[in-house]
Amino acid sequence: MMKRIIDELFLDEFGSPELLAGNDAGVAQLAPTGRIAMSTDSFVVTPQFFPGGNIGRLAVCGTVNDVATSGARVRYLSCGFILEEGYPMADLRAIVHTMAQTAREAGVAIITGDTKVVERGGADGVYINTAGVGEVPAGVELSGAACRPGDKVLVSGTLGDHGIAIMSQREGLAFSTAIESDAAPLNHLIYNVLDAAPHARCFRDPTRGGLASTLNEFAAASGVDIYVDEDSIPVRPEVRGACEMLGYDVLQVANEGKMVAVVPADEADAALAAMRSSRYGESAAIIGEVCEAASTRRDARPTVRVRCGWGSTRVLDMLVGEQLPRIC
Known part of the structure; x- marks a missing residue:
């Protein structure tokens, strides 16, 4: 049965030459000299099917975006499946088909993988692990520690869509307008921004902990303060309303198809135009700037602040704990 699943489902859908070779490791050609980037992630989201996607789309998008x-x-992905005994083949086929479609959209190949089956009750349907590898072009040096005072902060679109889409399905909440996950491969958006803003400092996908955690990570790594304007941050009205009803800060809600970028001020407009020209960046915005750390005390920590619409500011803390467990 395991061989049939591999031959008739995974090999048929993913179908890269490296995978079809049938070896224990996929051998792929990378540049003879240079650097590679690699990342891995595991996905345990519940429910596994939700408006805007399923666990398979998350698995591909999450790792593509991280790399x-x-x-x-x-260039390449691996995928590993943990299946619970009795998991419906129709559901597995739908997930794998979505993964194959998303990999083609991102322009990457799935070249190796693994499948394990555990006893009934030993897992919650299906878990997926993906790992990704890519080539880092010469001269590209991106880091959360590279932010400098005067830099601008951009976000590629509306925040909170994924987290609220998952919560609405999990809790059976109904809204007047459908809220869908934003899961999307953003590698081409990043390439476009780098072409337009070659001195970009860093990128980060604001998944667990949302924008708040991402900006606090940047501030801590670079030793700077960051200010963002609440009115400049794109949020769908239905998502904002759901967060207010549920008691969530939308800036701490997970996203799976958005990108935060920090770029020099003189490249910010070009970076914004590049985002907006991309398929998943139509709602991109410049939302704030990097500033000198306000305190020079050794024990002081860099701060992220939000300028509110009525003129005051508030501290935007990193999310503590898991606001929405099993969100990805």
């Missing part, structure tokens, strides 16, 4: 934040040209 792409280094500026690498993402």
